[in-house]
Amino acid sequence: MSIRYLEKERIFWLDTPNTTYLLGIVAQEGFLGHLYYGKKLEDVTGAETLLRTSEPPYVPEKNDRDRSSFFDAFPFEYASHGVGDFRESSLKIRTGRGHEAVSLVYLKHEIRRGKGKLSGLPATFGTESDVTTLLITCVDPVTKIEAELSYSTFERVDAIARSVRIKNGSADPVWVEKVMSACLDMEGKEFDVLSLHGSWARERQMERKPLGHGIYSVGSLRGESSHQEHPFLGILSKNADQTSGEVYGFHFVYSGNFLAQAQRNQFGQVRVQMGIHPEAFSWKLASGESFQAPEVILTYSAEGLGGMSRSLHDLYLNHLIRSPWLHQKRPVLINNWEATYFDFTAEKILDIARESAKLGIEMLVLDDGWFGNRFDDNRSLGDWWVNEEKLRGGLGKLVSEINALGMKFGLWFEPEMISPESRLYEEHPDWAIQIPGRRACRARNQFVLDVSRGDVRDYILRQMFAVLHSANVEYVKWDMNRPLSDLGSADLPADRQGELSHRYVLGMYEMQERLLAEFPNLLLENCSGGGGRFDPGMLYFSPQIWCSDDTDAIERLGIQEGTALLYPLSCMGAHVSVCPNHTVGRTTPFSTRGMTALAGTFGYELDVTKLSEEDKAAVPKQIRAYHAYSDLIREGVYYRIASARETRDYDCFQVTDRGGRKSLVFFTQVLATPNMKSRCIPLQGLKKDAKYRIWQVNLDKEQMLTDTGKVASGAVLMNAGMILERPWGDFQGRLLYLEEI
C-alpha cells in the first residue's frame, strides 16, 4: 500500500511513484503536523524529530508559558483558528454563543484501498488497485467539531487529492464561516509563485513573481472559477523552469468562489491554502450534520513545470474525466456563432452544413439564438423552446436534414440564466438570484437563475430534455455568461443565505449529472463566456471546455499555453475562425489558424460559404491532418519547448506518443526577426538512442508530408536541438512530424 502508518513514530507515510508526503501526530496533545512533501524517500528514519523540536519553549505539552510561540510557528497539517497561531487559519466555526476559535487534535484514522465519492461534488476517482485513501479524524475538544482530513494517493500518478469533511459533533447548531480544503506548511525556502490571470478573451495568462513576506492570494468571488484568476497556485524553486527545479502545484476541483493563497511568515515559513472563498460563505450545520469541502489536487515535481503539467494531465485523463468521449476522436465541428451571431434561419444553417459536409466537417453546432424570442442577447434566456420563425419546420426537420448530409448536430444552451424579458421571468421573477428591495445588477442584460432550488432545476431540465428528445442532438454546448451578484435566494431562510453561492454550484453540478444520466453518450462541452469556468470541476462532467472567445491564432498561443500548463490538450475547445479576427482584428495565415486549433479539439467557427476558394481548399487538408494526428494529440505527452511570453517572437511545444517513437512539433513565429538564419530548438520526450526522420506537415498542400531529408538521434535533438529554418513573415506556423526509423 502506498500509505503507511508508522505506529512507534506516529507518522503517516504517503508515497506516489516519485514523491513522498509525511505528516505526524505530536505527542500528548495530538496536534497534526506536516513533516515533508517532496522527492520520494526510501527511508524515513528520523523524520519524526522534525516535529518534536527539543529546544524549549517550543514543546507544547512541556511549556505552556510560551504556547503562542509554538502555535505561531508549528507546521500544522490543518491550521487552527484564534488560539495563538496568527497565520491564516484553515477553519473558522461560529458557535451559537458567537465564538469562532477552533483547535483540532488527532482522534483516529483509517487507511483504505480505493477512494469514496465526495457527496454532490466532482472529484478524482480510482479503483482499489490504483488509489489508496487515508482518513484522519480530528476533533476540537471544546466545540466538538470534527474534521475528517482525506488524502488519496495514486499508484501511477504523482498527485495527492486532499479534502475535508466537517461534522458538527455538538448538540447545537454552528456556522462554518471558513473551510479550506488543504493547507500545506512548508519550510522557509526561497520560492516564486506562479498563477494564471486573465479577462474575457484573454484567459489563463501565466504570471510568476517572488513570494515575499505577507500573503499572495488569488481568488474568485464571481460565483464561478472565473476568467480573471484561476483556482491554481504553483510554488516554484527559484531555478525552476520547464525541465528542472522544484514545483509544487495546487489545483482546486471546484467551479465556484475560491481562495488560493501562499503566506510567508516572520520566520520565512510558507503556508499554502486552497478552498472555497470564505467571503460570501457561511454554512449552517445542525447537530450531527456534515459539510463536505471540495477537493484540492497537490502535485510535486522535481522536473520543473513540465513534470507538474504531465502529472496533472495524467491525473485528469485517468482519474477525473468520465465522458465516454474521453478517448474517442471528437467529430470535427463547425459552430455558427462567429458566422451568423443571432442572424440566421434554418436555410442559412443548412447552407453552412451543405458546404461543410462537402469539405469533410462532421458536425454542425447551432449556437445561441435558436429559442424563444431570441433575436439578440437582451431576451428569452429561460424560454427553451424552438423559435420557429427562424427554424421553420422545427428542430427535428433541421436536424434530420443535417443528418442526411452525413453530419451530426449539436446545440447551445445557457441553462443557468434568466432574461428579465422572458416568459420565465414573467411567471417566476422570484427564480432569479436577487435581494428584495435592491435593484439587481444586470450583466449582458440577464440575471442568474437560482439553481440552488430543486424546483428551478427540475423545470429547466424538463425543458432541455424535451428539446433534446425532439431531435437527434449529439452534442451540447453548456454556456454561462455572467457572474453571480446580489446574492439572495427566495428559497433560503435568513440564517442560510450565506450558503447560496455554494448551493448554486452544487445545483449546477446536479443538473449536469442529470443531463448526462438522461443522455449518456452526449458529447458535452462546457463554456462560460469563453473560458470563464475552465476548471477541473467542470471536466468531471465534460471532456472538453471552450477555451476562450478569442479565436485569434496568436492570442490563442498564450491562452492555450496557460491552459495546457494544467490541462490535457484534448480538453481545450479550439476553432479556426475568419480574419480579420472578430476579437482583435488581426489577420493570420489560414494554416497558422489550423495549426493552433489542431492543438485542441479542432473545429471551425466561420461562415464556410463565404470563405475564399483558397481557404476553402485548405479545409479538407487541415481535416486530413486532424485525422492523421488526433490520436497522438489526444493521447500523447505534452512538452512545452518555448513560450512567446519569454522569447517574445516565437512559441513552440511538442506532443509525443507514450513510447517516444512519434512526435509533433508546433512552432509559431509570432514576429519575424531579420538576419537570423535558423533557430536551434532542443526537443524533449524522445528516446536518446533512437534515430528520427523529420517531416514537414502541410496544412495547405496536396501532399500532406514533405520529407525534410533530416535524420537525427534523440540525443542530438534533445541536447543540441533541431534546426528549424525560420519561416518568412509574421504569424507563420510550422508543424513538424518526427518518427523513429
Ligand code: GLA
Ligand atoms: C458566449 C460563448 C460564445 C457564444 C456566445 C453566445 O460568449 O463563449 O462561444 O456561444 O456566448 O451568446
